[in-house]
Amino acid sequence: MKSxxxxxxxxxxxIKEPRKNExxxxxxxxxxxxxxLKPHMKFGMLGYGTYHYKYSSGREGDWMVIGLANQxxxxxxxxxxxDGKKYIAEKHKSELPKANIGKSCIRFKKLEDVDxxxxxxLLQETNEIAKKIKN
Numbered sequence: 001m002k003s004x005x006x007x008x009x010x011x012x013x014x015i016k017e018p019r020k021n022e023x024x025x026x027x028x029x030x031x032x033x034x035x036x037l038k039p040h041m042k043f044g045m046l047g048y049g050t051y052h053y054k055y056s057s058g059r060e061g062d063w064m065v066i067g068l069a070n071q072x073x074x075x076x077x078x079x080x081x082x083d084g085k086k087y088i089a090e091k092h093k094s095e096l097p098k099a100n101i102g103k104s105c106i107r108f109k110k111l112e113d114v115d116x117x118x119x120x121x122l123l124q125e126t127n128e129i130a131k132k133i134k135n
Contacts, residue, residue, distance in 0.1 A: 002043070002044030002045070003041075003044045003045065003070075004044070005041060005044075006041060007041065008027070008039040008040070008041065008046050011041060011045075011046055012024055012027060012046075015070050018110075019070055019075070022075060022110060022111045023068065023070055023075065025111060026068055026075070026077065026111070026119075027039070027046065027068065029116065029119065029120065029123070030048055030066060030068065030123060033120050033123045033124060033127075034048065034049070034065075034066065034123050034124065034126075034127040036049070036127070037049030037065055037066060037127060037130070040064075042063075042064050042067070044069075045067050045068065045069035045076075046067065046068040046069065047064030047065075047066070047067050048064060048065055048066040048067070048068070049064065049065035049066065049127075049130055050062045050063065050064060050065065051063060051065055051080075051081070051130055051133050051134070052133075063080060064078070064080055065080055065081060065126060065127065065130045066078060066079060066080065066123060066126055066127075067080060071107070073109070074100075074107045074108055074109050075107070075108055075109070075110075075111075076105055076106070076107050077089075077105070077106045077108075077119070078104050078105050078106075079104055079106070079122055079123070079125075079126040080104045080126070081104075081126050081129040081130060081133070082129070083125075083129060087103045087104045088104070088122055088125050088126045088129070089101055089102065089103065089104050089105060089106050089122070090102075090103055090104075091125075092106075092118055092121075092122050095115060095118045096108075096114050096115065096118055098113040098114065099113060099114055106119075106122075
């Protein structure tokens with residue numbers, strides 16, 4: 001569900017309840033946990049912070065460190081970095097048994113399906129890697 005919203009506030013306000021409240025709660029948690037990752041809109045979803053990537057093929061660009069999206073059937077939380085061995089989302093898969101986890105995406109139907117302490121830790125871990133990349 002790609003959004004045409006121009007700002008994070010516009011994006012959140014465009015979501016219908018009850019999902020709107022859950023996205024608001026996650027947004028607040030992200031802002032409180034990793035305040036140096038500034039919110040912005042990227043590809044129709046909320047992004048927090050950016051980092052520059054460059055592939056061996058020569059392709060390069062900027063991407064969000066953390067992402068948050070309201071999808072039709074679930075919420076997606078993206079932890080877009082790796083510790084060099086695994087993507088952070090994959091690393092915490094066993095701690096989030098009710099979520100569907102991809103390489104960097106955590107998908108869940110409602111907030112009660114995930115442990116917010118695990119999410120907070122995952123956000124902090126992702127932010128620490130982002131800091132190392134920028135230095």
